[in-house]
Amino acid sequence: MSYFKFGTSILKNTQRAISMELLDSNKLGAYTSTTVAGCNTRKYHGLLSVPLKNLGESNHVLISSLDESVLLNGKEFKLGMHKFANDHYEPQGNKYLCSMTYDKVPCLTYRLGGTLFTKEILLSSTENRVMVRYTLLDAGQTNTCIRFSPTLAFRSVNSLCQANYNVTTNYQHVENGISICLYTGYPELSMQFSKPVTFISKPSWMRGVEYLKEQWRGYDFKEDLFVPGYFQLEMSVGESIVFTSGLTETKVDGLLHTFSLEVDKKPNNSNPKSSLRNAALKCFLRKSAREIYPKAGFHWFGCRARDLFMSLPGFTIPFDDKKTFESVINSMIPSINDFMEGKGNKTEMPDFDNPDIFLLIIRDIQIYASKYGLEGAWANFGGLIRNLMDYMKGGKHPLTEIHDNGMLYVREGWHRPITWMNAKMANGQPITPRSGYVVEINALWHNALRFVAELSKKINDDAYALQLNEIADNQRNNFTPVFWNGTYLFDFVDGDHHEVSVRPNMLFAVALPYSPLDEIQKKMVLDMSTKELLTPKGLRTLSPHSQNYHGWCGGNQETRDNAAFQGAVYPWLMGTYIDAYLKVYKQSGFDFAKRSLMAFAEELKQNCIGTLSEMYDATQPFTARGGTSFLMNVAEICRAFDSIENYK
Secondary structure, three states: OOOOEEOHHHHOOHHHHOOOEEEEEOOOOOEEEEEOOOOOOOOOOEEEEEEOHHHOOOEEEEEEEEEEEEEEOOEEEEOOEEEEHHHEEEEEHHHHEEEEEEOOOEEEEEEEOOEEEEEEEEEOOOOOEEEEEEEEEEOOOOEEEEEEEEEEEEEEOOOOOOOOOOOOOOEEEEOOEEEEOOOOOOOOEEEEEOOOOEEEEEEEEEEEEEOHHHHHOOOOOEEEEEEEEEEEEEEEOOOEEEEEEEOOOOOOOOHHHHHHHHHHHOOOOOOHHHHHHHHHHOOEEEOOOOOEEEOOEEOOOOOOHHHHHHHOOOOOHHHOOHHHHHHHHHHHHHHHHHHHOOOOOOOOOOOOOOOOHHHHHHHHHHHHHHHHOHHHHHHHHHHHHHHHHHHHHOOOOOOEEEOOOOOEEEOOOOOOOOOOOOOEOOOOOEOOOOOEEEHHHHHHHHHHHHHHHHHHHHOOOHHHHHHHHHHHHHHHHHHHHHHEOOOOEOOEEEOOEEOOOOOHHHHHHHHOOOOOOOHHHHHHHHHHHHHHOEEOOEEEOOOOOOOOOOOOOOOOHHHHHHHOOOOOEEOOHHHHHHHHHHHHHHHHHHHHHHHHHHHHHHHOOOOEOOOOOOEEOOOOOOOEEOOOEEHHHHHHHHHHHHHHHOOO
């Protein structure tokens, strides 16, 4: 039985069907995305969205939708769906949906009287090309006539299109289809079928299409889409056809076979853990023949160093994907070396210079070592680890310094976001300033010192191990006097300022393999986090008892930014929480830890199918907010599922 299977009670409920999103992507940067109902609710949605470097860094939506109609007994039944003013949806094609499954690709089944057919959507893995396969399973008459009306946008995902006289309505015939280019600077778009088709030119504008999610977010939300005409063909029972669209004309003879091959390449969504990994892999981009690493999520995220290294173990180690782990780390080594040599940040990642990045890399290799052994970790990454540690303990990082008490002091946090809580105001000032002795950075620092010392002893470099352990002992002796307030840990300490807000960052001091806390302190920190921060969707970023707490994370950009780390719930923090809980309560805490993850198995069926949203409201009903799919969330929840499965 399919793990993702939905029936008429969901699919024919318009509000439910338009809240469930579908997403596929390839490593070339293209994606296809819409809702189960086929109604686009974001300006980022589109049947084919591709990167066009000559037009900027953002993706561009070329085809917004392909609206199907079935002609029966001279009557046209429209299966598409668009939202217009006053919450008017036209047509309402979801009323013909009878089921949807999502094993390797989404498969939607439509029923119109005696006519039954399926629709499957995927993105090519080898080029920026979308493919849709239709299969006629049953029909009330010998042949069934189907029309396909493409709605075209030809604009950046960050803008909207308005009806204009600059659009080019001319098109060229290609094999079983047409090619068209609406504006100068854009490439030709081919639209073809696997069998001969009739194209009826009927250029017009579909005016006033609205995108509900953009309206909620306080952005422009109305668009006009260009419709060049429609394609028409007949299908017989048992027949399959493929529609395809890309930036070049393609051979149509093998389209059905190509579609099947592409389906075979897709991993199966057989359970929550596999679905989470598949969601992570959809974030991957191939930067060059040797460089491949993921962006932070969909739809608007780019590549970010912290997201990459916080996520890397979660989508590799649980699946014994040693090759991907090593490939990602090795692809980053030249950039790491450049940075340490004072050549600046040569990556596309804006947070590469933040002080926790190198410590997260060491943590990742530590997780790798727990799977493949210390010898393997040293053999593959020994030089990198030693260089990173020498760089950090030598006080060479531009944003940190090592104090006499062994603590890592972070500079400039009052003036720029330098931790993962990185929301900022319009003037660049951090909304959640964190500077000085930052709790999770010092927890990572202590853990890194101990781990590299452990590695050094393994290779008989006892002198280096002793040096690192002396720093770690000094830091441990001062960690509690700096951070401990008698009940839990200050979030950061800078001079006379002791940040008393209850935040989840202190959990790192409990969860990491090497902790500077004693057992009683670990339990108190964990219990405070459970009491104040734990929700079914992850951990709050701030206790509800704080005066700065925001339980609702919707509204316009300013409102959302102010709420992002003042209460908003992030699922990825559950990876750290589960580690901490099993460390403190061991076997007696196993059942609770397992139950704490169960909500995420259900959440995979709620918003974007098979993945997790960026953040959630901090109060019931914990509404999903932000990005459609978020790498850190899917990877860390995946790692948490693996921890539960393999707990001894």
